[in-house]
Amino acid sequence: MASEFRARGAKQASPPATLPPPQYQSRYPPRDHHLDADERKALAQPGSLKQSQHAFGGLRLASSEWKLLAGIVVLALCVRLYHLGWPASVVFDEVHFGKFAGKYIHGRYYVDVHPPLAKLLITFMAVLGGFNGEFDFKEIGLPYPSDVPYVLMRSLPALMGVGVVPLAYLTLRGLDCRPATALLGSLFITFENGLITQSRLILLDSPLIFFTALTVFCWVGFSNENHQEPFTEDWWLWLALTGLSLGAVASCKWVGLFTIATIGVATMKQLWDLLGDLKVPPRVWMKHFLARALCLIVLPITVYMAVFEIHFMVLQNSGDGDGFMSAQFQQSLKGKGMHDTWADISLGSEITLRHVNTQGGYLHSHEHNYPTGSNQQQITLYPHKDGNNNWRILAGHSEGQPDHDFATEPIKWVSNLMSIRFEHISTKRRLHSHDVRPPVSDVDFQNEVSAYGFPGFVGDANDNWIVEIEYGDSHDKHSSGRLRTLGTVFRLRHALQGCYLFSHKVKLPEWGFEQQEVTCNKNAVKANSLWYIETNEHPQLGENDEKVNYRRPSFLSRFLELNHVMWTTNAGLTDRHAFDSRPESWLTLKRGINFWVRDHRHVYLIGNPVIWWLSTAAVVTYLLARGLLVLRAKRQYKDLNNSFIVKYDQICGFLTIGWFIHYFPFFIMSRQLFLHHYFPALYFAILLTAAIFDLATSSFKPKIRLQVAGVLIVAAVWTWWHFSPLTYAGEWTRGKCDAAKWRKTWDFSW
Template sequence: MASTSTKFSTLPPKDKAAILSITGLAVLVRLYKIWQPSSVVFDEVHFGGFASKYIKGRYFMDVHPPLAKLLITLAGYLAGYDGNFDFKDIGKDYIEDGVPYVAMRLLPATLGVLVIPLSFLTLKAYGCTSLTASLGALLVLFENALTTQSRFILLDSPLVFFTALTAYAWSNFQNQPAFQSSWYWYLFLTGLSLGATVSVKWVGLFTIAWVGVTTISGLWQLLGDLAVTPKQYAKHFFWRAVFLIVVPIIFYMLMFGIHFICLVNPGDGDGFMSSEFQATFNNKKMADTPADVAFGSHITIRHWNTQGGYLHSHDHLYPGGSKQQQVTLYPHKDDNNLWLVENSTEVEVEARALPPVYLKDGDVIKLQHVKTYRRLHSHDLRPPVTEADWQNEVSAYGYKGFAGDANDNFRIEILESKSKPGKAQEYVRAIETKFRLIHTITGCALFSHKVKLPSWAFEQQEVTCSKQGTLPNSIWYIEYNEHPTLPADAEKINYPKVGFFKKFAELQKVMWETNAGLIAAHNWDSRPEAWPYLRRGINFWIKDQRQVYLIGNVFVWWLSTAGLVIYVLFKIMTIIRWQRGYNDYSLPSVQAFNGKVGTNVVAWALHYFPFYLMKRQLFLHHYLPALYFAILAVVVAWDLFCKNVLRQKAITTVATIGLLAIAVYIFVTLSPLAYGEPWTKDECENARLMKHWDFECNTFPTDMSSYDASTIANVSSVNGSIVGERSTASSFQSPEDLSGEEAPPRDEL
C-alpha cells in the first residue's frame, strides 16, 4: 500500500490554501465577541467552579474525568485567575471581580476552531475531493450547536476535538503501509487521542468502542489474507494492543494522578469518599487513636456504606414525630459527632474514672451525646422522611443527670466477615471492627441511607432504626477513640495508607454511582429519539433582553440524518440484491460507499444508541460527537455521489455551493442565540423554524431602539478582563448539575 498521509506538510498548495482559509474563517466565527456575555453562562457554574477548586487545592467530586477541567484551570491560572471567584450563579458578573474569563473560554473555543481543519484532513484521508472536504469542514463550522458549545467554559468542545483527532488519526492509520514509521505514528496518535477523549468524558468510551470494532474487523480481514504470515499477524495484533489499549489506559490514569496531586486539601467532595481516602488530605490526616474501645470512651462512629459521614446530633428538634433532638449523618468532623459509651446497667457510674473495661460482641450499651447529654434513642414512631412501617425514628433523648430508659439500649453485634481477622472479631477495636447496633426493645438496627432530611435538619442524611434494612446500610465502625485511663503504651491504630491505585479505583466507582444517580427530570432535558431531528435545545442564559440558547443548524442536522437513512436503505437494497445473485460488492463505488461511509455510520451509531440505555438526565449536547460522525458520513456519501452520478465539475460545484449556502443562511438566522446578540421579538419568532423550538422570544424587545448604547456597544479590554455589559444577575438557574456535588450541610446554616 502506498502511504497517503494527510499531514498539512504533504498537502498540495491548493489544499493548503483551502485549509488556511477555512481555519481563518473558523477563528472569526468561533471567537466572534467571545467576551459576551460577560457573566456566568450555563454550566460555567460548575466547570469554572472546579477551576477555582483546583487552584485552591480543595477536593471536589465530579462525574467527569479531569482532563478538560485541568486544561481550563491551566488557561485561567496562566491568565492570572486566583481562584477566588466562585462561579456560583448563572448571570454572576465577571467584570467586577476581574476574572480572566475570556482566557478560560478561549481554551474550548480554540479547540473548537481546530476541529474544522481536522474535519478537512479527515475527509481528505477518506479520499474526498478538496471541494467536498471543504464542504464538510464548513458544515461543521456553521453548525450552531457546535459553535455555541465551544464559546463557553464547558467540556463538550474538548470532547468533540479529541473525538475528531481520533477520527483523523485512525483514518490516516488505515491508509499507511504496515510497520512503516507513519503507521506507528498514526496508531500511537490514535491511542493517545482515545485516552484524551475518555479523559474528558466517559462518552469517549463510545469512541474506543468504534475503534475497537473497526480494529477487530481489520484483524479478521488480515486473518483471511494468506499473504500475511503468522508472525506478521502476531505483530499486527501486538502493536494494536499496545497503542490502542495500553496507551489510552496509561494516559487516563495519568490524568487522575495529576488530579490527585492538585487536590490535596479537604473540600466539598469529601463526603463522597471513604474515610481512608479522606485521610490522605491535608488537615484530615487522623492522628493515631487507641485501638481498644472501653466503657467510658469518647468515640466517633462512622457509617460504613453510604460514606455519608459520622453519627451526629445537634441541639435542634424534629418538627414532628417525637419532637426530640435530631440524630443525623454528617460528613465533616465536628464536636457534635462525639459520643460517650456507657454500660447500660451502670449509667450512674463514672466509667471514665475507672480502669477500662473493653467492649466485646454482645455488650449492651448506651451512647450519650457529649455536648447535649442526650442519649441515642429509638421508639415505635415513623421517621420524619422515610415513613415506612419497618423504619423507626432515631432521636437523642434525656438531659444531664437523667439515667435514661430502656429505649436507649443498643446491643453490639460484631460482623466477623467485615472485621479484620483476629481480636477485632471478638472485641470492638477502632477502625478494624465493623458492627451493627441492635435496639434491644424493638430489634431494629441503627441504619442510614442516601436520603436527605429537609432544611430544618440542614439537609443532612437521615438516620433511622430499621427492622428490614439491607446489611451494608446498618454497618458502623469507630474512627476516633479516647479514654483517660488507658495505659500510656496502649496500642494505637490508624487507617491503612491508601495508594494511587486504590484511590483511583474508588473514585471510578463513586463517579459511576453518582452519574447513574442523576435521574431527576429537568426543564431542559431531552431523550435520544428527539436528537436527530432537533426537537428542542437548551436555555443557557437570559439577561439584558438577550439570550443564549443551544440549538443546532437544522439543515445540517436533517441533512446528516437523511444521509444516515440513505445509507441504511442502500445497505438493505444491496443485501437483497446480493441474495438474488447480483454482485454489487465487487463494484469499487459500492465498496467505497460501504466502507468509508459505513465506518462513520458505525461511529455515529456507537455514539448515539447507548444513550437509550441510560436513565440519567440527558441533554442535546450529548448528541454532538454523534453529530460529528453523521456529518462526515453524509459528506463522504456526497463526494461519492458527485464522482459517480453528477460527474461534471460545474454541476458538482454549483450543487455543493448550494448546500453550503443553505447551511450558512440557517446559521446566520439563528446566530443571535449563539452569540447572545441584540434581537427583536419579531426576528426571533421568524427564526423559529420548527414550532416546537422553545427559546423565549418574549425576552427580546419589539425594536432595536430598546437596547441602550452601553448594551449594544462593542466591549473593550481592561486589565486583562473584557469589559462589557453590566446588569443585575439573572435568576435563571443552572440547567444541568453534572458534578454530583452538594454544598456541605452545616448546623449553623
Template sequence: MAAADSGYTTGAGRDDTDLRRRNVASYENANGQHVYKVDAEDVKKLKIQKKSGILEILDEWEFIIAPIVFTAFALFTRLWKIGLSPIVTWDEAHFGKFGSHYLKREFYFDVHPPLGKMLVGLSGYLAGYNGSFEFKSGETYPEGVNYTFMRIFNALFGAVTIPLTYYTARELNFKRPAVWLMTLMVLCENSYATISRFILLDSMLLCFTFTTVLCWARFHRLQHKSFSIEWFAWLFLTGLSIGCVCSVKWVGLFATALVGLYTAEDLWNKFGDLKMPKTELAAHVVARVGGLIVIPMLVYMFSFYLHFLILENSGPGDAQMSSLFQANLRGTEVGKDSPLEIALGSRVTIKNMGYGGGLLHSHVQTYPEGSGQQQITCYHHKDANNDWFFYPNRSQPEFDPEAPLSFVADKQVVRLVHAQTGRNLHSHSVAAPVTKADYEVSCYGNLTVGDEKDHWKVEVVSDAASSDRSRIRTLTTAFRLRHTELGCYLRAGTVNLPQWGFKQIETTCAKNASPRDVYTHWNVESHVNERLPPGEAKNYRSPFFKDFIHLNVAMMTSNNALVPDPDKQDDLASQFWQWPILHVGLRMCSWDDSITKYFLLGNPLVYWGSTASLGVAGLIVLWYLIRWQRGYDELRQTDIDQIHYSGIYPLIGWFFHYLPFVMMGRVTYVHHYYPALYFAILVSGFCVDWMTRPLNKTVRWGVYSILYAATIGLFVLFSPIVFGMQGPNKNYAYLRWFNRWRISDA
C-alpha cells in the same frame, strides 16, 4: 525583454512547437535578430497555460491550503467577540469554579473526570488568575479575572475540530467536494461554535472525540503496513486520544466502544486468515491490547494522579473520599486532635469504607413506607446529623459518664445513639425501601425506650496501623456491625433513595453479606471524648489505586443520582427525541434586555440533513444487501470497504453516542447530543458523496455549491445566537421559526 512586454518575442532559443506561428511580416532589430509579431490567439494560449499551472499547484497543495483556510475561518467564528459578555454564563459557574480549586489546590468533588477541569485551571493560571473568584452564575467578572483569555483557551479546542474533520474525511476516502462539505458543516454548526466560546468542557470533549476518530481512520488506512513505525504511531495516538476523551467526560467511553468494535472485527478477520502465522496474529492482539487498552487506562489514571497531586489542601469535596485520604490533606479536621481509642460515651462519626461511601446519617424525616420510623442513610455532607454515641447495650447498666473508661472492643455488643434526636440505630424484619432483599434500618426509641433490636455486635476486620485488633481505633480500624437479633450486617451500597430520602445513599441490614464486602466495612472518622487525650498525628497514607477506585465509584453514584425531579420544572432540560430534529434550544443566561444573550441551537441544515442521512445510509446498505442476495455483483471491494468503514462505522458511532441517553434516567440537555452529531455529519457526508458519484462533474459541483451556500447562509442568519444578541430579545423574533425555539419572547 521590452519586445516581449509589447507583444513581441524573439525567435532565438524557442522551440517551434511552443507557439503556433503565422506567416507574418518580420524585421531585424538593432542586434540583427529576427523579431516576429505574436498572434493574439497565441497570447491567449499563454495566459490559459499560466492559469492552468496555478490551478495545478492549488490542486497539488490543496491538502494543506484548504485546512489552513478552514482553520482561519474557524478561529474567526470561535474567537470573534468572545469577551463581549462579562458575566458568568451557564456552566461557567461550575467549571470555572473547579478551575479555581486547582489554583487554590483545594480538594473538590465532581461527577466528571479531571482532565478537562485541570485544563480549565491551566487556562486560569496562564491568564494570571489566582482562584479567588467564586464564579456565581450571572455574576459579573471582576477586573482581576481575565475571563476572555480563559474563553480563548477553550475556544482553541473548538477551532481545532475543523482541520480534524477535514483530515478525517480524507482518511475515510471521501471525494474532495464531500470533504469540504463535512468540514463546512462542522465549521458552520452554530451550536458547536457557541459552546466553544465559554469556559466549559464540551469543546475539549469534542476535540478529543474528533482526534479519536481521525486516529482510528488513519490507523485503518495503514493496515497494509502492519508493525511499521507509522502503524505503531497511529495505534499509540488512537489509544492516547481514547484516554484523553475518557478523562474529560465518560461520554468518551462510547468512542472507546466504537474503536473496540472495529478492533474486535479486525482481529476476527485476521483470525480467519489461515495464511497468517499464529505468531503474527498474537502480535496483533498484543499490540492492540497495549495500544487500545493499556495506554488509555494509563492516561486516565495519570489524570487522577495529577488530580490528587495538585489538590493537596482540604476543600469542599473531602467527604467523598476515605477517612485516611482526608486525614492526609492539609488543613483537614479529620483525625485532628481525635483520641486514638474509642470508649463508651465517645461521640463519633462513622464512615462507610465502600467505594464512594458516606457518613452514617439520620434526620427527623421518616420512611413513607415500611416501619414509618426515622430514616437512616449515608450522606457525604458533614453536619451534626452524622454524630453518634457509643453506649452500652440494654443488658448492661446505663452509661455513667463518671464511671471508669470502658473501651469498645472486638466482639462487644453496643448501642449507637443518634446525637441529634436521641434515637437508637435499629433494624427489624421489614424490607428495605429500595433493596427489598435486605432489612430496613431505622432510628427508634430513645435512651430508655427500646429493645434488643437496638443491639449491634462490633466485628473488627483489620487495622491499618496495628496488628492488635482488640479495640476500635480512630481512622485506622475497619469493623463491621452485626445485628444481634437478625444476624444481618449494616451496609451502605451505591443505591440512592428516592426524593423523599433526599437522594442520599440507602443504608440497609444485609442478610447474606460476605466478609469481603467493603460496603459492610466501617471506620470511625472523627472522635470526641473529653476524658481521653488527643492522639498523636501520624501519617497513614491511603493507596493511590484505592483512592482512584473510590473516587470513580463516588462519581458514578452521584451521576446516577442526577435524575429529573418531578416536583420541579427544569426549563433548560430536554429529552433525547428532541435533539436530532432540532426541536428545542437552550438559553445560556438570563434573557434580560440589558445583557448579551446566547442561545444553544444548531444549524437547521446540519441537524435536519444529518438526521435524514441516518435513514438514507440505512436504506443504501439495505439496497445493496438485497441486490447482493439477488445475485447482483456490482460493487467492487473498494466500494464495499467505503460503505463499511466510511458509512456503517460512523452510523454505529452515532448509535453508540445517542442510544445511552435514550436509556439513562438522568437529567439531559441539548449539549449531550453534540458528540453524536459529529458522527451524523460524517454519515451525511457519506450519503452525499455516494449519491453524487454517478453525476457528471458539472452537476455534482452544482449540488455541492447549493449545499455549501445553504450551510454558510444559515450560519450567518443565526449568527447572533453565536456572537451574542444585544438589546431587546424581540429584535430577534425572526429567528424563532418554532415556538420551542425560545430565542425571543415576542
C-alpha cells in the same frame, strides 16, 4: 484537482482507510479512479498538483489544498472567535466549569461527574491570564469582574472548536473523498451553530469533540499506513497517536468511551479480516494483536490514569468534595488529617461512630427535636467533624444498676454480642429507639431513633444495642473478636425491637437541617447498617497502649474510588431540567437549550437546521441503502463485487457505526440529558453527509460537483447567519425572533 492522502514513499496507491477485507484489496482501482479524463491528463503533466505534494505526518496533501485548508481555518477562527467576550457574564454551565478553575488554583478538593482533562486545560488558560481563583461563578448572568480572564478561558474551547474543522477536512481526504467533499464537510462543521455556541464558552464539549475528531483522523491515518505496509515507523506513529487521542477523549468526558468503542469495533474488524487472510501467519497476526492491545488499550488507560494523578497532585487540600469520598480518602487531604487514636474500645470510651456506606457520615445529635412522632431529640448522619458527633460507650442498661466510674474501674473491652448504650457527650441523652415510626421514612418496618433522657435518669431497656461484628481488618488479628478503632466493622441491633441502626441517602427537611436520616430498620440492607469507630479516647489508656490511624490510600485505590463516585453521582442525575430532552428528539432538532437571556438578547443552543437535517437524512439514506444491499445479496445480486460500491459501503459503514455508538447508548440512560449530548454523534453524521455527497456526485464533472457543493454551502452559511443572534447573543427585533422559530417547539422568545 483531486490530489490525495498517500503514504510517504508508496509505490502504488492504497485502498481507502475504511477497513476493507483483504480479499477486496486487489479489486480496488487506483485512488484517482474517480477522476475524469481531463483530470487524469492534468495530473500527468509536469508541475501538476500531484507532483507538488507536501507530507503531513506520513500522509501527503497537494500544496494548493494546504492553501485552501489554511483559508478554511482562518474562516473558522473568525466564526468562533468573533466577539468572544460577549456576553460578559456567566453563561449556563460556566457556573460549574469556571468554578472548578478556582478550586484547582487553590488546590481545594471537589467532585464532578466528568474526568479532569478539559477542566485542567481551562485552568491552565486561567492561570496564564492571572486568575486568582476568588471569583465564584455562582449564578448565570453574574457579571465578570475585570480581574477574571474569562475571554482567555473561553479561547481554549474556541480554538479546539476551530481545530475540529481541519481535522474534518483531513479525515475526509484520508477516507479517499474528493477535495470538494472535504471542503463541504469542513465548512458544515465551521457553520454549525450548535457547535459554534458550545465552543465559545467555558464548557467541556468542545475539547471532547476535538479529541473525538483527532482520534478518528489518527485512526484513518493508521489504517492507510496499515494497508500500505504494517510495522513501519509511520505505522507505529499513527497507531500510538490514536491511542493517545483515545486517552485524551476519555479524560474529557465519559462520552469519550463511545469513541473508544468505535475504534474498538474497527480494530476487531481489522483483526478478523487478518485472521481470514491465509497469507498472514499466526505469528504475524499475534504481532498485530499485541501492537493494537498495547497502543489502543494500555496507552489510553495510562493517559487516563496520568490525568487523574495530575488531578490529585493539584487538589491536595480539603474542599467541598470531601463528603463524597471515604474516610480513608479524606485523610489524605491537607486539613483532614487525624491524630493517632487508641486502638482498643472499652466501656467508657469516648468515640465517634461512622457509617460505612453513603460516604461515611458521623452519627450525630443536636439540641433540636423531631416535629412529629416522639418529639424527642433528633439523631442524624452528618458528614463533617463536629463536637456533636461524640458519644460515650456505656454498659447495657439493667434495672437498679448504676453507671460505672470508668476512670477507676478495670477496663472491659467491648466484644461481639455485648449489650451496650451510647451517651451523647454534649447533651447527656442516650441513643434510643422504640416502636414509633420515623417522621420521613414512615413505614412499618422502620422505627424512629432519637436521643432520650434527662438528668438523674439512668435510662431504660430501649437504650440497649447489641454489637454484631461483621468483619475485622486483615492486618489486625484482634479486630474480628472485639471492637477495634478503624479495624472492626459491625452492626448495632436494638435489644427489644430487633431492628438495626440504619442510614441511607434520604435527607431530613429543613427542620433537620437537611442532614441524613437515621432509623432503626427491621429489614435493613446490610451495607447501610454497617458502622465503624473512627476516634477513641479513654481516661485509663496511656502512651504505652496501642494507637492506630488511617493508612494512606494508594493512587490506585483513590483513582478507583473517585471513578466509582463519579459513576454513581452521574447515574443519580435524574432530576428534570427546564431544557432537558430525550434522544429521540435530537435527530429532528426538536428543541434547544436556553443558555443566557438579558435585554431581549439570547444565547440559545440550537443547531444549524440545514446541516442538522441533512446529516439526519444522510444517516437514514445509508441505512436504507445498506438494507437494500442486504436484500439484493439475498437474491444473489453481486453488488459487493463492485469495488466502487464496496469503497463507499466501507466509508459510510464506518461513519455510521461511529454515529450509532455515540447516539444509541443514550436511550438506555435514565439520567438527565441535553441536546449537546448528541454533538459527537453529529460530527460523524456530518462526515457521513459529506461521504454520501461524494458518492452522489461521483459521475459529475469537477466544476458541476463544486457548484453543487457551493449551493449546499451557501444554504448552510445563510442559515448560520439567520440564527447568529442566538449564537452570539446579538440584537434582533420581535419580528426577527418570531421568524427564527422554524419549529413551534423552539422555546426562545423576544
